[in-house]
Amino acid sequence: MKILVCITSVPDTxxxxxxxxxxxxxxxxxxxxxxxxxxxYALARAVELKETGKATHITALNVGLADTEPVIRKALxxxxxxxxxxxxxxxxxxxxxxxxxxxxxxxxxxxxxxxRESIDYNSGVVHSFVAEMLGWQVVTPVMKLxxxxxxxxxxxxxxxxxxxxxxxxxxxxxxxxPIAEWKIxxxxxxxxxxxxxxxxxxxxxxxxxxxTLNFELPPAKSGCKYVDADQVEQLVSLLKSxxxxx
Amino acid sequence: xxxxxxxxxxxxxxxxxxxxxxxYAKAVATQINSQVTALVAGxxxxxxxxxxxxxxxxxxxxxxxxxxxxxxxxPVSAALTQAAKSCSAKVIIGAKSNLSDAVLPxxxxxxxxxxxxxxxxxxxTNGGFEVKRSIFTGKAFATVKLESDxxxxxxxxxxxxxxxxxxxxxxxxxAVTLSDADTSVxxxxxxxxxxxxxxxxxxxxVSGGRGLKGPENWSLVTDLAKxxxxxxxxxxxxxxxxxxxxHEHVGQTGIKxxxxxxxxxxxxxxxxxxxxxxxxxxxxAINKDPDAPIFKVADYGIVGDAFEVVPKLTQALSKI
Numbered sequence: 001m002k003i004l005v006c007i008t009s010v011p012d013t014x015x016x017x018x019x020x021x022x023x024x025x026x027x028x029x030x031x032x033x034x035x036x037x038x039x040x041y042a043l044a045r046a047v048e049l050k051e052t053g054k055a056t057h058i059t060a061l062n063v064g065l066a067d068t069e070p071v072i073r074k075a076l077x078x079x080x081x082x083x084x085x086x087x088x089x090x091x092x093x094x095x096x097x098x099x100x101x102x103x104x105x106x107x108x109x110x111x112x113x114x115x116r117e118s119i120d121y122n123s124g125v126v127h128s129f130v131a132e133m134l135g136w137q138v139v140t141p142v143m144k145l146x147x148x149x150x151x152x153x154x155x156x157x158x159x160x161x162x163x164x165x166x167x168x169x170x171x172x173x174x175x176x177x178p179i180a181e182w183k184i185x186x187x188x189x190x191x192x193x194x195x196x197x198x199x200x201x202x203x204x205x206x207x208x209x210x211x212t213l214n215f216e217l218p219p220a221k222s223g224c225k226y227v228d229a230d231q232v233e234q235l236v237s238l239l240k241s242x243x244x245x246x
Numbered sequence: 247x248x249x250x251x252x253x254x255x256x257x258x259x260x261x262x263x264x265x266x267x268x269x270y271a272k273a274v275a276t277q278i279n280s281q282v283t284a285l286v287a288g289x290x291x292x293x294x295x296x297x298x299x300x301x302x303x304x305x306x307x308x309x310x311x312x313x314x315x316x317x318x319x320x321p322v323s324a325a326l327t328q329a330a331k332s333c334s335a336k337v338i339i340g341a342k343s344n345l346s347d348a349v350l351p352x353x354x355x356x357x358x359x360x361x362x363x364x365x366x367x368x369x370x371t372n373g374g375f376e377v378k379r380s381i382f383t384g385k386a387f388a389t390v391k392l393e394s395d396x397x398x399x400x401x402x403x404x405x406x407x408x409x410x411x412x413x414x415x416x417x418x419x420x421a422v423t424l425s426d427a428d429t430s431v432x433x434x435x436x437x438x439x440x441x442x443x444x445x446x447x448x449x450x451x452v453s454g455g456r457g458l459k460g461p462e463n464w465s466l467v468t469d470l471a472k473x474x475x476x477x478x479x480x481x482x483x484x485x486x487x488x489x490x491x492x493h494e495h496v497g498q499t500g501i502k503x504x505x506x507x508x509x510x511x512x513x514x515x516x517x518x519x520x521x522x523x524x525x526x527x528x529x530x531a532i533n534k535d536p537d538a539p540i541f542k543v544a545d546y547g548i549v550g551d552a553f554e555v556v557p558k559l560t561q562a563l564s565k566i
Binding site for chain 1: 253299300317319320343344345346348349351352354356357359360361362363364376379381383384385386388389390391392393394427430431432433434435436437438439442444445446447450472474493498499506507517518524527528530531533541542543544545546547548549550551554555558559562563566
């Protein structure tokens with residue numbers, strides 16, 4: 001079974017976000033880029049599936065410009081066998097899904113794994129676009145995934161609980177915790193990642209469906225109003241008559 | 247030509263977030279001079295379906311048959327695509343949920359439409375179709391333009407106030423042809439906390455953090471939540487330690503909430519937690535550390551020991 005793990009390169013969760021160029025671009029100054037946390041779960045589970053002999057090969061895929069290569073190398077260090085970078089800025093979910101579907105098809109992958117959403121634009125639609133483009137099924141958000149032959153047992157989060165599913169390959173899954181524990185690359189992994197193949201391919205052309213016009217930051221909070229610990233009644237009355245939320 | 251709204255129902259009732267989506271759809275319909283059609287997924291009582299008319303829904307499609315009962319992704323997506331074709335939908339609207347997260351994009355791809363998620367305001371439809379959406383997990387907003395003929399929007403909770411615009415509603419069964427592939431993913435079981443108030447849906451959320459010291463102290467959170475008819479949540483360390491189930495984890499990699507009132511008890515307010523709550527209208531923080539970062543985003547704060555403050559607060563609230 002061949003697995004394609006799609007990874008995003010996104011600002012670290014602790015990053016302070018700001019924009020430049022008249023609020024049309026993310027300011028990368030002082031931002032550390034990481035593998036999307038949800039994608040990192042997908043990758044960790046893929047590596048476990050290979051370690052237990054259930055997967056034969058893992059390819060990490062990123063749609064991005066050359067500056068994402070450190071993040072791709074990290075995926076190789078964690079345990080992907082090789083990697084592909086589609087050389088284009090990931091400007092639109094439809095565009096990204098088209099590239100993933102193309103790679104999945106031409107590389108004969110059986111399982112496409114990725115995070116439930118990227119943590120930069122939070123769209124959470126790429127997995128489902130890819131499935132529809134390939135004519136495959138999709139399950140998201142996946143919290144547990146096991147495989148026996150070509151049958152997968154999956155647990156998926158629903159509101160207030162979980163649902164258990166049985167599905168067949170080929171399949172696309174959007175992952176989240178606790179599907180696996182994040183893996184920290186070992187020194188040996190980091191060394192071997194340097195020589196693993198990272199193939200750069202040019203994108204397939206497609207129309208853009210959604211265009212981002214500009215960005216803005218939320219208005220600053222006006223400040224916290226403190227209530228004395230012995231005066232909880234005062235908090236109740238503020239919530240009732242000032243904030244009007246109870 | 248129509249505006250199609252995706253309505254989710256369970257155990258007879260339509261979800262409140264779906265009613266919000268219907269109001270959003272009605273507002274869009276008013277803007278572009280169209281009318282609202284609904285696809286109802288799940289079990290809704292006759293009265294609940296009729297009540298959609300109160301919010302401006304003129305026609306509702308209902309689904310019948312086993313494949314739709316479990317909210318399986320592919321059959322419901324096929325139904326939504328069919329509904330969109332039947333009513334010549336120009337815009338499709340759904341409330342963000344674990345089901346719509348999977349269903350709306352499949353339909354979008356099938357219709358080669360444009361889609362955006364986490365929408366926080368009504369579109370501007372003067373010479374284009376632009377909406378504002380939340381990005382970077384609530385740390386920023388983007389204005390995006392949807393370029394295709396058909397537009398699909400997933401709307402964040404509290405993006406619009408509920409408002410009534412009553413019409414009479416016509417109800418119709420929707421015939422959907424499913425392929426074998428559509429029913430190939432089988433639901434084998436479900437595990438659900440039945441009595442709990444749904445966290446993403448709740449108007450009030452009470453959350454606890456590591457400051458509560460252990461799962462045995464959770465009655466502080468649940469008692470307060472019960473008094474306020476609130477959902478309960480927790481921080482990531484709490485769900486990582488298995489003090490509380492994962493579906494209660496609020497934060498960057500958990501559930502992002504946008505209730506009217508969010509009460510954080512014993513939560514220091516790591517940036518990843520803030521990301522999951524900063525769309526809340528009002529935030530109350532109770533923490534014994536006056537320097538805890540949670541107070542930077544809170545509207546009201548009490549510096550004090552949760553074990554003393556919370557029971558008093560619960561008592562004070564039970565009197566109103």
